[in-house]
Amino acid sequence: MNGLIIKAVGGLYTVESPDGVLSQCRARGIFRKQGISPCTGDRVTVESDCITEIAPRKNLLIRPPLANLDRLFFVLSVTDPAPNLQLVDKFLAVCVFKGIEPVLVFTKTDLGDPSPYAEIYRGTGFPLYLVDYQQPETVQAVNAALEGKISAFTGNSGVGKSTLLNALDVRLQLETADISKKLGRGRHTTRETALYTLPHGGRVADTPGFSTFETDSYARIKPDDLCACFPEFGGIEGVCRYADCRHLREPGCVIREAVAAGKIPQSRYESYTVMLAEAMQHKSWE
Numbered sequence: 001m002n003g004l005i006i007k008a009v010g011g012l013y014t015v016e017s018p019d020g021v022l023s024q025c026r027a028r029g030i031f032r033k034q035g036i037s038p039c040t041g042d043r044v045t046v047e048s049d050c051i052t053e054i055a056p057r058k059n060l061l062i063r064p065p066l067a068n069l070d071r072l073f074f075v076l077s078v079t080d081p082a083p084n085l086q087l088v089d090k091f092l093a094v095c096v097f098k099g100i101e102p103v104l105v106f107t108k109t110d111l112g113d114p115s116p117y118a119e120i121y122r123g124t125g126f127p128l129y130l131v132d133y134q135q136p137e138t139v140q141a142v143n144a145a146l147e148g149k150i151s152a153f154t155g156n157s158g159v160g161k162s163t164l165l166n167a168l169d170v171r172l173q174l175e176t177a178d179i180s181k182k183l184g185r186g187r188h189t190t191r192e193t194a195l196y197t198l199p200h201g202g203r204v205a206d207t208p209g210f211s212t213f214e215t216d217s218y219a220r221i222k223p224d225d226l227c228a229c230f231p232e233f234g235g236i237e238g239v240c241r242y243a244d245c246r247h248l249r250e251p252g253c254v255i256r257e258a259v260a261a262g263k264i265p266q267s268r269y270e271s272y273t274v275m276l277a278e279a280m281q282h283k284s285w286e
Contacts, residue, residue: 003022007023015044022049068150071103072091073103078106080111108160152204168204171196221275227272236258
């Protein structure tokens with residue numbers, strides 16, 4: 001039987017297939033020897049309640065463990081708390097590197113002006129939504145972005161992620177509350193990740209959360225690959241004077257010229273330079 005892992009807890013997996021849902025599946029011991037562990041989002045083959053094969057993954061996040069994501073929704077509040085743009089940019093770069101489409105959702109637009117943030121990120125080409133609960137169509141736009149996709153939500157405490165999830169599907173928020181109570185604070189990253197089906201057929205991962213961020217935990221992006229993780233850089237006309245330009249201090253750099261001309265936001269360029277400095281600290285073989 002072929003199916004999709006929709007829940008993973010402590011070495012036990014729930015697999016959904018056209019023939020129904022199998023719970024309490026276990027994985028073949030050989031996976032452990034190969035350094036492979038099935039996770040939520042994996043397409044698998046099951047024989048007699050045993051996962052015998054894992055289909056090739058298009059992407060994988062380690063913490064929380066999620067495979068084959070189509071979209072990752074970043075829920076950010078305009079104010080209280082204001083977003084940490086450098087942290088957001090790191091996550092966005094990792095998404096691009098791993099082939100996951102990032103989606104930006106700004107909440108609390110009734111308490112602050114979202115236009116400065118919208119201006120920063122519209123040039124990236126990433127989908128961007130401004131949510132105002134007094135305007136139901138703004139919530140419906142987010143709902144439409146989930147249709148037919150496997151997605152996950154992330155956001156710091158206080159940004160209104162729970163309010164948004166509840167607005168999208170009341171059942172999802174009830175499940176989230178139940179899981180949070182069961183697992184307890186601070187143990188979320190290794191215990192449980194589940195996929196829930198939304199009314200329109202999309203699936204959303206109810207994850208224990210992305211409470212901490214270290215770029216190396218998600219992807220080791222090499223210096224030469226980092227520029228491509230900032231899509232707006234590729235939209236700048238012209239070429240740098242030097243083919244191996246890192247866009248730092250080299251003369252004739254079109255990226256730095258674009259930043260000076262306001263074509264690339266300063267905050268995005270600063271995030272790039274910080275990530276580049278971190279990437280250059282690693283040896284080429286690491």
